[in-house]
Amino acid sequence: MSIPTEHILILASLLFSLGALGFLLRRNVIVVLASVELMLNAANLTFLAGSRAHSTSDALSMEGPVFSLFVILVAACEAAVGLALVIAFYRQKRTVDLEAATELKG
Amino acid sequence: MLNDYLPILIMVGAVVGFGIVNLVISELLGAKRRVVGKGQAYECGLAPKGDSRMRISIHFYLVAVLFILFDVESLLLLPWAISAKSLTAAGVGGTVFAEVTAFVVVLGLGLAYVWRKGGLTWDR
Amino acid sequence: MTFQSTQDAFDAAFSTAALPAVLPAVILSVGALLMLLIEIVPGARASRPIVVLATLVGALFANFTQLSDPAGPVLDGIYASTPETAIWGMLFAAGALLAWVYSIGYYGEKARPFLAEHDMLFLSAPAGMTLMVCSQDLLMFFVGLELLSLPLYARAAFRRERHDSVEAGLKYFLLGAFAAATYLFGASLLYLATGTISVMELKMMMGDTITTTPVFLAGAGLLVAGIFFKISVFPFHMWVPDVYEGSPTPVTTLMATGTKAAAFGFLIPISFLLPTEATGLIAAIALLTMAAGNLGALVQTNIKRMLAYSGVAHAGTILLVIAGYLASGRDDAIGEQALHAALFYLAAYLFTSTGSFGLLAMLERDGEDLTTMRGIRGLARRRPAVAAAMTLFMLSLGGIPATGGFFGKWFVFTVLVQEGMYGVAILGALMSVVALGYYLRVIVNLWMEPLDEADTGRVAPVTLPAGIATAVCALGVLVLGLMPGWFLDLLG
Numbered sequence: 001m002s003i004p005t006e007h008i009l010i011l012a013s014l015l016f017s018l019g020a021l022g023f024l025l026r027r028n029v030i031v032v033l034a035s036v037e038l039m040l041n042a043a044n045l046t047f048l049a050g051s052r053a054h055s056t057s058d059a060l061s062m063e064g065p066v067f068s069l070f071v072i073l074v075a076a077c078e079a080a081v082g083l084a085l086v087i088a089f090y091r092q093k094r095t096v097d098l099e100a101a102t103e104l105k106g
Numbered sequence: 107m108l109n110d111y112l113p114i115l116i117m118v119g120a121v122v123g124f125g126i127v128n129l130v131i132s133e134l135l136g137a138k139r140r141v142v143g144k145g146q147a148y149e150c151g152l153a154p155k156g157d158s159r160m161r162i163s164i165h166f167y168l169v170a171v172l173f174i175l176f177d178v179e180s181l182l183l184l185p186w187a188i189s190a191k192s193l194t195a196a197g198v199g200g201t202v203f204a205e206v207t208a209f210v211v212v213l214g215l216g217l218a219y220v221w222r223k224g225g226l227t228w229d230r
Numbered sequence: 231m232t233f234q235s236t237q238d239a240f241d242a243a244f245s246t247a248a249l250p251a252v253l254p255a256v257i258l259s260v261g262a263l264l265m266l267l268i269e270i271v272p273g274a275r276a277s278r279p280i281v282v283l284a285t286l287v288g289a290l291f292a293n294f295t296q297l298s299d300p301a302g303p304v305l306d307g308i309y310a311s312t313p314e315t316a317i318w319g320m321l322f323a324a325g326a327l328l329a330w331v332y333s334i335g336y337y338g339e340k341a342r343p344f345l346a347e348h349d350m351l352f353l354s355a356p357a358g359m360t361l362m363v364c365s366q367d368l369l370m371f372f373v374g375l376e377l378l379s380l381p382l383y384a385r386a387a388f389r390r391e392r393h394d395s396v397e398a399g400l401k402y403f404l405l406g407a408f409a410a411a412t413y414l415f416g417a418s419l420l421y422l423a424t425g426t427i428s429v430m431e432l433k434m435m436m437g438d439t440i441t442t443t444p445v446f447l448a449g450a451g452l453l454v455a456g457i458f459f460k461i462s463v464f465p466f467h468m469w470v471p472d473v474y475e476g477s478p479t480p481v482t483t484l485m486a487t488g489t490k491a492a493a494f495g496f497l498i499p500i501s502f503l504l505p506t507e508a509t510g511l512i513a514a515i516a517l518l519t520m521a522a523g524n525l526g527a528l529v530q531t532n533i534k535r536m537l538a539y540s541g542v543a544h545a546g547t548i549l550l551v552i553a554g555y556l557a558s559g560r561d562d563a564i565g566e567q568a569l570h571a572a573l574f575y576l577a578a579y580l581f582t583s584t585g586s587f588g589l590l591a592m593l594e595r596d597g598e599d600l601t602t603m604r605g606i607r608g609l610a611r612r613r614p615a616v617a618a619a620m621t622l623f624m625l626s627l628g629g630i631p632a633t634g635g636f637f638g639k640w641f642v643f644t645v646l647v648q649e650g651m652y653g654v655a656i657l658g659a660l661m662s663v664v665a666l667g668y669y670l671r672v673i674v675n676l677w678m679e680p681l682d683e684a685d686t687g688r689v690a691p692v693t694l695p696a697g698i699a700t701a702v703c704a705l706g707v708l709v710l711g712l713m714p715g716w717f718l719d720l721l722g
Contacts, residue, residue: 002110003110003111005422009422012415012418016415019411020408020412023404023408029400029404032404033407036407036408036411039408039411039412039414039415040410040411040414042418043411043414043415043417043418044418045418046415046418046419046421046422047418047421047422049422050421050422050425051421053422053425054425061425063369063426063427064418064421066185066369067368067369067418067421067427069181069182069184069185070369070372070373071372071414072181073178073179073181073182074372074373074376074410076174076177076178076179077175077178077376077380078376078403078407078410079171079174080171080174080175081380081383081384081403082383082403082404082407083167083171084171084384085383085384085387085396085399085400085403086400087164087167088387088390088396088399088400089396089397089400092393092396093393101400101401103393103394103397103476104394104397104398104401104472104473104475104476212263215263215266215267219266219269219270222269222270223269223270
């Protein structure tokens with residue numbers, strides 16, 4: 001008796017959709033970054049669900065967990081670079097609102 | 107199938123119930139005195155000082171980011187840590203250890219760079 | 231993959247035969263790390279240009295040795311070295327080398343103390359690109375993608391005192407983060423559906439009922455959409471001109487050429503994931519991308535921005551080969567032909583685009599108002615050589631015969647015509663004619679009388695490195711345009 005893979009897939013899809021909506025609709029850069037993290041975690045969840053679904057009692061499907069490790073790692077690096085950019089942006093504009101990004105147009 | 111989720115439901119019910127019951131009991135039985143001190147923010151028993159929206163040095167950000175980076179990068183040692191025994195049993199532990207060492211040396215180079223550039227000094 | 235014992239798994243993963251295959255990426259990564267070392271070892275700073283040059287030339291040579299004697303799949307099949315990847319690798323190293331030469335003297339006083347960091351981030355880019363095209367595995371591609379992208383975000387905002395540079399960096403970052411997340415969710419769905427992330431194993435599964443399940447199709451769609459972001463395909467092209475315009479020009483050069491080439495180098499081999507029913511959709515996306523790029527470019531007065539829109543249009547043109555491949559019913563021979571067409575197209579585009587962006591970087595030093603349509607008026611009189619080179623690059627971008635750009639378009643449309651997609655081919659060709667409009671406008675302005683005689687004094691001398699780089703780019707365009715067979719022979 002365990003949770004069926006479909007349920008995990010539904011949860012992950014919801015997480016991903018919420019993240020994508022947040023990314024597209026919110027104007028605050030910090031919230032946008034958090035939305036991206038949500039999307040990445042949806043992928044992590046699916047990777048682990050996939051690993052569980054494809055593992056047998058004598059052979060583990062290791063691609064999923066290892067992929068997740070790399071995703072977590074890259075997410076941290078992305079956050080570091082992203083927040084540095086946000087700080088540089090804030091120093092110039094005194095706001096983290098994307099509406100203030102108006103230098104380049106046309 | 108939904109029975110699988112019953113423990114979670116019971117857990118959620120217990121948590122929410124515990125909170126509600128406590129609030130109701132203290133509302134019904136507790137003494138009600140209104141003094142200035144009760145309305146104030148609680149800061150470990152000390153009297154609050156200054157504005158809570160004060161500016162925080164950017165240096166905290168730098169330290170936090172450096173910590174996160176090195177912390178998470180050490181995550182890549184995890185698969186090795188798990189499989190080290192079986193690798194040694196197969197007689198290839200030494201080679202893999204050398205490779206892991208190379209990875210750690212790269213991390214060390216990053217640390218040396220940060221150190222040298224003054225990223226770890228608080229007063230500049 | 232399952233193994234009999236740990237020893238077997240180890241032998242599959244680490245054989246010395248893998249060394250020549252991974253050597254180009256290793257050289258570039260070690261070069262990048264040496265930049266950090268140079269920065270912290272006292273007195274080592276002066277060796278920076280030598281190390282950068284040695285790294286890039288070394289990578290070029292390491293790729294060259296793989297051309298005649300490719301190692302094939304190595305490291306348990308997650309990495310492969312083929313003649314195609316060797317040529318991609320050589321293009322990346324050459325493109326990075328040219329872009330680096332153009333960046334000499336580009337940055338102002340404020341950025342000077344950070345040049346070692348700049349080069350460290352710079353060398354990561356070709357390393358990431360090499361990993362991307364050599365990867366035979368969804369995880370390896372992702373690592374390469376991030377190794378390329380993360381340093382590029384930082385380098386886009388490298389002139390951090392400037393508002394446009396920081397904004398470009400932030401927009402590029404947000405776009406890239408969204409693209410990576412989309413790619414990852416697609417990859418995770420594919421893994422959930424099939425239990426593998428290996429490209430070869432996925433390919434063997436094609437035709438199974440598993441590959442028509444909604445989870446698999448959604449995964450393939452999201453994965454490809456994630457890569458579409460990276461190659462600035464419609465409707466993901468909106469911020470691309472902003473990013474290209476705001477970034478320092480040598481960085482734009484690499485973004486426009488290398489990133490696109492590396493993404494296509496992986497996208498075309500894995501486009502078998504898409505169902506053949508998607509042919510029309512891909513063709514429509516490609517044509518819309520061409521339309522959006524060309525119409526956007528037509529109304530620009532800033533040449534850097536115009537070239538950015540033109541890059542979008544070129545991405546659309548290359549995307550057409552995937553439609554051709556799908557129309558053939560995912561035929562392997564057509565797939566190889568499509569890959570070679572894209573390889574040729576991007577090789578020509580790399581030299582052309584690097585040359586034109588490089589010349590812009592040079593002209594910017596005279597004053598940024600000189601990189602507009604008005605500003606370049608009469609440049610031919612002040613600097614005939616620069617104007618002549620620019621004219622050649624514009625002709626190649628427009629696809630005029632005797633330039634590399636012509637044969638690139640020729641090979642792409644050949645794939646379409648072979649598959650009987652005459653309508654798409656005609657629309658694509660019409661779009662290319664529209665594009666000629668704005669390329670010719672640049673040429674006309676170059677050779678017109680100057681607006682204002684007083685302006686003629688404001689020219690910095692052409693530096694020797696920039697001159698050599700421009701000559702190499704022009705030579706590349708001409709060799710590809712006059713002797714295309716030579717390039718195709720390299721592929722065997």
